[in-house]
Amino acid sequence: MPDTTEQSAPRAKRPTRAQRREEILAAATRVFGSKGYHQGSLVDVAAQVGITHAGVLHHFGSKDKLLWEVLEYRDRVDVQDLEGQHIPGGMDLFRHLVTTARQNAGRRGIVQAYAVLTGESVTDGHPASTWVAERFAVLRGEISQAVRELADERSVTLPEGEPERAAAAVIAVMDGLQLQWLLDPEAVDLAAATGFAIESILTATLGSTVRITNP
Amino acid sequence: MPDTTEQSAPRAKRPTRAQRREEILAAATRVFGSKGYHQGSLVDVAAQVGITHAGVLHHFGSKDKLLWEVLEYRDRVDVQDLEGQHIPGGMDLFRHLVTTARQNAGRRGIVQAYAVLTGESVTDGHPASTWVAERFAVLRGEISQAVRELADERSVTLPEGEPERAAAAVIAVMDGLQLQWLLDPEAVDLAAATGFAIESILTATLGSTVRITNP
DNA sequence: CCACACTTACTTACTGGTTAGTAAGCCCGC
DNA sequence: GCGGGCTTACTAACCAGTAAGTAAGTGTGG
Numbered sequence: 001m002p003d004t005t006e007q008s009a010p011r012a013k014r015p016t017r018a019q020r021r022e023e024i025l026a027a028a029t030r031v032f033g034s035k036g037y038h039q040g041s042l043v044d045v046a047a048q049v050g051i052t053h054a055g056v057l058h059h060f061g062s063k064d065k066l067l068w069e070v071l072e073y074r075d076r077v078d079v080q081d082l083e084g085q086h087i088p089g090g091m092d093l094f095r096h097l098v099t100t101a102r103q104n105a106g107r108r109g110i111v112q113a114y115a116v117l118t119g120e121s122v123t124d125g126h127p128a129s130t131w132v133a134e135r136f137a138v139l140r141g142e143i144s145q146a147v148r149e150l151a152d153e154r155s156v157t158l159p160e161g162e163p164e165r166a167a168a169a170v171i172a173v174m175d176g177l178q179l180q181w182l183l184d185p186e187a188v189d190l191a192a193a194t195g196f197a198i199e200s201i202l203t204a205t206l207g208s209t210v211r212i213t214n215p
Numbered sequence: 216m217p218d219t220t221e222q223s224a225p226r227a228k229r230p231t232r233a234q235r236r237e238e239i240l241a242a243a244t245r246v247f248g249s250k251g252y253h254q255g256s257l258v259d260v261a262a263q264v265g266i267t268h269a270g271v272l273h274h275f276g277s278k279d280k281l282l283w284e285v286l287e288y289r290d291r292v293d294v295q296d297l298e299g300q301h302i303p304g305g306m307d308l309f310r311h312l313v314t315t316a317r318q319n320a321g322r323r324g325i326v327q328a329y330a331v332l333t334g335e336s337v338t339d340g341h342p343a344s345t346w347v348a349e350r351f352a353v354l355r356g357e358i359s360q361a362v363r364e365l366a367d368e369r370s371v372t373l374p375e376g377e378p379e380r381a382a383a384a385v386i387a388v389m390d391g392l393q394l395q396w397l398l399d400p401e402a403v404d405l406a407a408a409t410g411f412a413i414e415s416i417l418t419a420t421l422g423s424t425v426r427i428t429n430p
Numbered sequence: 431c432c433a434c435a436c437t438t439a440c441t442t443a444c445t446g447g448t449t450a451g452t453a454a455g456c457c458c459g460c
Numbered sequence: 461g462c463g464g465g466c467t468t469a470c471t472a473a474c475c476a477g478t479a480a481g482t483a484a485g486t487g488t489g490g
Contacts, residue, residue: 017464036338039253041449053450055466063450112337119334122327122397124249133398140395140402168403169412172391173384180355180383182337183348187355188383197384197416204415232438256475268476270440278476 021059023049025073028066033113036120037067037128064127071131074113090153093146094170094198094212101174101194111178118175136171143167147205156206166205173197236274238264240288243281248328251335252282252343279342286332286346289325305368308361309385309413309427316389316409326393333390351386358382362420371421381420388412 015023027048031040042053042063049056060066088096104111121132144163151158174194181188195212202210242263246255257268257278264271275281303311319326336347359378366373389409396403410427417425 015465020465034339036253036335038251039338042451043449051465052467054452054468057451058464058466061451115337116334118394119331119337120251122330122334122394123251123254129398136395136398137402164402165404165408165411168392168395168408169388169415172395172408172412173388174391175394176387176389176391177383179333179337179390180351180387183344183351187352187379189380193380193383193387196380196419197387200384200416200419201412204411204418235439257477258475266439267441269442269478272477273438273440 017059020049021069024056024059024066025070028070029074029113030109032067032070033109033116036116037126038120042066067127068131071117071128074110087142089142089146090149091146091212093143094202097170097174097198098191098195098212101177102191104178105181105190108182112182115175115178115182139171140164140167143170147202150202150206150210154206154208158205162205166201169201170198173201232274235264236284239271239274239281240285243285244289244328245324247282247285248324248331251331252341253335257281282342283346286343289328302357304357304361305364306361306427308358309417312385312389312413313406313410313427316392317406319393320396320405323397327397330390330393330397354386355379355382358385362417365417365421365425369421369423371423373420377420381416384416385413388416 024045028040028045030048031044034040035044042056045066046053046056056066060069087093117128118132120126121129123129144167147163147166148158151163174197177188177190177193177197181190199210199212239260243255243260245263246259249255250259257271260281261268261271271281275284302308332343333347335341336344338344359382362378362381363373366378392403392405392408392412396405414425414427
């Protein structure tokens with residue numbers, strides 16, 4: 001017997017299409033994050049929203065498309081968090097990276113989702129592989145640009161390919177630390193280790209001590 | 216009609232139990248490497264050896280046990296490659312790490328298997344998670360010890376927790392670079408970037424320039 | 431040296447479970 | 461009253477694991 005007296009809640013009625021899609025995307029992020037894409041099923045996702053898996057397919061057509069929208073959704077949320085709505089450059093970028101690491105230590109789910117999908121994406125023909133590869137490429141571009149800016153500020157001439165090498169190393173250390181932290185949070189201080197590693201790489205690249213001050 | 220004249224070849228007859236198990240382990244490494252553990256099926260593994268999936272289960276009992284043996288097999292092969300049969304310490308360890316990275320650039324399959332399984336292992340209740348976590352713990356122990364040795368050699372006193380932080384960063388950067396390299400081999404020079412990053416971290420930790428000379 | 435007993439290495443066939451995706455229809459709210 | 465949101469019901473594929481049978485090898489007693 002459904003309770004029809006329920007009407008004080010703002011929307012016990014029916015969620016709009018946009019609301020439902022958002023709910024499903026959030027649920028899918030959790031499911032793909034905790035179980036991976038292949039092991040996480042549409043039934044799992046649907047259950048979290050309180051519908052059947054066919055309902056999910058009604059909104060997204062296929063599991064692959066759902067994954068795609070989850071990834072775009074994550075990007076959108078990330079950009080939203082960035083109040084300025086634009087990616088900072090120079091030293092601000094590295095400050096932002098360390099800040100993100102500190103925030104990440106408090107939201108295991110997101111970190112797990114990212115780690116699982118990234119790992120899975122190196123399998124042959126994985127639907128997320130191009131997304132992850134492009135993401136890496138964009139990040140390398142932004143970070144190497146920031147490294148060049150810092151070098152210019154300090155009038156340092158860098159060897160050919162050095163900014164790119166440093167950028168790849170910075171991204172690598174962040175991802176790798178997340179893996180270790182997920183498997184053993186006691187053993188790794190995510191924020192501290194990330195800050196330390198990025199400072200190390202920048203110091204070695206620029207030839208003089210670099211400190212990333214807390215904003 | 217089987218050719219009984221064939222006897223110059225050591226075994227056209229029937230492979231021994233040990234031989235078959237080895238074949239299956241190699242096949243499973245390839246399959247789990249290219250498809251992941253969950254997506255890679257026993258049928259896939261069996262097909263590569265030319266038997267049925269029940270034959271695989273005859274030798275290994277269950278898929279979980281097969282994975283376990285694959286991981287131990289990988290360890291065994293790695294140790295075999297190390298001619299001294301023992302893990303080096305001090306600067307030799309870091310030389311060994313860079314050498315490994317250089318070798319890895321020529322064996323994509325192994326790197327892929329490691330990356331996929333590590334990523335998958337952070338999912339809830341994954342059969343490989345304890346193995347990966349322990350592997351990380353052991354590596355952190357060995358590398359932080361090597362860092363302490365280098366510090367002693369140079370009469371440097373390190374802050375509390377610094378060797379562990381450096382060790383985690385070194386492992387992280389190796390894993391992270393592998394991911395980027397797998398997704399875009401053109402964009403990342405695995406050996407060069409690994410050497411650069413490790414040198415950076417050691418230099419920052421020890422306070423003086425560290426170079427890892429080619430053996 | 432060979433027959434008989436036994437073991438090993440599988441295969442075939444099946445079970446129970448889970449999966450993504452499809453089709454058709456119901457029902458609520460505008 | 462009708463259309464979008466959803467369910468129920470289904471399919472076809474695939475999965476790990478089990479059971480039972482078979483052929484080929486191995487060891488042994490005579």
